[in-house]
Ligand SMILES: [Ca+2]
């Protein structure tokens with residue numbers, strides 16, 4: 080009898096214990112995770128040592144995110160129908176819509192009016208999150224940006240605390256201080272954007288000195304060579320072999336410090352400036368990570384690090400973000416947070432536009448039905464290697480129909496149909512053999528280290544990739560077709576000219 084009593088009281092104790100456990104779990108379950116979404120402006124993944132072991136760039140804090148989280152090797156932005164590549168990219172980040180279904184551009188009619196009500200901050204506000212952002216101003220989605228409860232936007236591309244990246248960092252630190260002093264324990268979404276390393280790449284004096292660069296402003300002279308500067312990119316060219324299709328494009332002709340020059344001295348100095356800006360961003364991220372750690376919030380925060388798109392700076396003889404080579408089409412993408420194993424790496428095959436549905440998924444929030452992104456939570460948790468097989472990219476902010484690319488596995492096709500039919504080019508790359516997309520002009524003298532489109536040995540692969548590209552263009556409602564594709568009865572979209580932007584007559588050449 081006493082034994083029985085003893086047993087039943089043990090059971091009772093166990094039941095009480097496990098109930099307490101349940102209650103405790105429910106309590107912790109109620110503490111919802113924070114989201115810190117870090118997005119830099121114009122950064123090639125190949126700047127970072129994480130993606131390019133030969134890079135000289137120091138980013139200890141970004142490296143820390145990777146060491147404590149997961150690095151994705153195949154993250155892309157879907158592209159742009161505008162020279163301001165930032166603008167569609169940031170619309171995709173905010174809405175999760177695909178490039179031809181954004182509230183701006185040729186597919187604008189596919190979005191209901193006031194689409195900002197379905198954008199990132201609006202969704203998190205509805206879920207009871209506190210939302211705050213800091214970022215550059217302009218070339219963005221203003222209506223979606225204004226949905227954040229706290230907005231601290233300004234374009235900061237200078238080389239001082241007040242005029243550079245430190246200003247964006249300060250806005251986040253002050254916001255966190257305020258939350259701390261008001262004991263606000265609602266979960267937060269902080270959109271931590273930077274204005275750099277977008278040009279003008281004015282670095283701080285110390286970091287410019289570290290990377291051997293100067294804030295070069297004299298168009299008539301070259302900046303001094305300096306052994307501290309980054310070496311030329313492996314796929315550097317003095318000139319791209321054919322026209323990229325956007326005559327007078329700002330990024331290719333008038334970036335201060337580069338202009339139309341592609342000589343090694345100019346490019347290495349500009350890369351030094353880019354690195355100085357990149358490291359300054361890293362320093363600001365470090366301050367915010369330390370602050371979150373002191374607040375005890377770091378372990379309960381999902382932190383995303385990415386860029387709105389990549390950047391050329393001398394790679395393939397190009398300077399800007401208006402091309403579809405890997406250096407520019409790809410973006411860095413790192414995620415750290417609860418349930419993500421430290422120091423892992425995965426492929427992903429994600430787009431920036433998958434970010435919204437994924438952070439919603441991580442935070443346990445329902446994403447808007449109209450999002451077209453795919454949650455890659457399963458990739459972050461190493462349950463899956465990829466979320467899709469085929470990736471598509473477009474740049475047609477210049478002459479139409481423009482550039483397109485498609486990638487499946489190691490194979491990538493890029494097509495250029497620009498300059499009113501005067502440039503019709505096709506490139507086929509096997510990225511396993513030729514990850515830097517060397518073309519004939521790189522002179523590698525290795526049949527694998529070049530563009531394979533003209534090689535009869537790859538005729539079938541080329542045809543397969545052409546079919547895949549057309550299928551993606553149809554699937555995504557691309558309103559254009561290229562010279563060797565069926566027209567599908569499409570009428571090319573009418574491009575509205577912006578008011579008050581009449582072309583000045585060209586000055587006489589002296
Ligand atoms: Ca940008």
Ligand SMILES: [Ca+2]
Pocket residue numbers: 209263264265
């Ligand atoms: Ca609050």
